[in-house]
Amino acid sequence: MFQQGRFFGRRSRANLLGSGSAGLGDNAARREPYPRTVPTASTIEQPESDKALSAAAVAAALGARAGAFSVDVRQTCGSSNDELIGLAEAGATHRTVLACDLQTAGRGRRGRDWIAAPQGSLTFSLLWRFPPASASPPGLSLAIGVAVARVLEAAGAPGIALKWPNDILLGGRKLAGILVDLLPAQEAAPAAVIGIGLNVTLPPDFPHDQFDAADLAAVLPQPPSRNLLLAQLLIELDGALTTFGRSGFTAFRESWLARHALQDARVRLSGERETVEGICRGVDQDGALLLETPAGLRRIISGDVSLRSDAGH
Structure with a gap:
């Protein structure tokens, strides 16, 4: 019954989440x-x-x-x-x-x-x-x-x-x-x-x-x-x-x-060329993701973000 090519979610499971409650405002x-x-x-x-x-x-x-x-x-x-x-x-x-x-x-x-x-x-x-x-x-x-x-x-x-x-x-x-x-x-x-x-x-x-x-x-x-x-x-x-x-x-x-689900959460960012881990610090004025890493704050414009397997809220 379930044919490929339509919408429930992505075939890739790299974006599985535990809870979507972090960072939600009143x-x-x-x-x-x-x-x-x-x-x-x-x-x-x-x-x-x-x-x-x-x-x-x-x-x-x-x-x-x-x-x-x-x-x-x-x-x-x-x-x-x-x-x-x-x-x-x-x-x-x-x-x-x-x-x-x-x-x-x-x-x-x-x-x-x-x-x-x-x-x-x-x-x-x-x-x-x-x-x-x-x-x-x-x-x-x-x-x-x-x-x-x-x-x-x-x-x-x-x-x-x-x-x-x-x-x-x-x-x-x-x-x-x-x-x-x-x-x-x-x-x-x-x-x-x-x-x-x-x-x-x-x-x-x-x-x-x-x-x-x-x-x-x-x-x-x-x-x-x-x-x-x-x-x-x-x-x-x-x-x-x-x-x-x-x-x-x-x-x-x-x-x-x-409404950000991953604000201040420990996340993994998977891109075409690299995978980066850090703390998600929201987005900037252009909508780029801000990722705090040991090397400093990085501005990400593409990729898939997911909770780290050892992360909690």
Whole structure:
């Protein structure tokens, strides 16, 4: 039943975590980078979980904002990011969205495959064309992580944490992932295709011994429908990306750090050329990871970070 190429989590288990609680701040004390744009759990009408994504249902959930997005829902596709990149190169408009009920060739960072539960995961991509002279892209995936976390928190999911650079955790396990593909600038206007995969309801026969994954159904007895979640994520991303275009990651850094799963933890950073160990000291204004090592503070811009096997919180 579980075919490779879609989303539960990465096939590689180098990023296994014990607890996602370290470094989390008080929600009420967070300084958020932009106003909340989706309703909280107490005001959301919770429909029964839907079996299939529907462009009409997403438009209904978007309400007055429906006209701002061009939403295409497909039963199957290869990689939503790859297909949307092709559409973007052919002239697709700003805020074009491609959602797939089932991805057959989903991909993650650094060429990894993704695993997804048919009708139990939400996988979609958004094309965002920044205005000319917008802020540079560094830290974009982290800013998107803040937006996704805010939607999940508003839905009532407790203990949401962020793991550098692109993972959303629940109870130390991977709940969602982000993949950003930057497109060649046209007339100095940067653009990005932003892919998001979210585990909503994993099937009963999910292989827990193979994947370190979480789903919303574990903490929300009746999670929002995928159509509603997609609409709320699009609205939240619209606000986040508009803010990012003006101010860059600087506007999101404090909010991201308040949800940082590995703040001040002893970690191992695995890169393409080396493995480094140290104490995670957060991220800088560009979203680079700050790692305290015996040789001094290092600024890391790529790699996979995990708790050291002998580390505790």
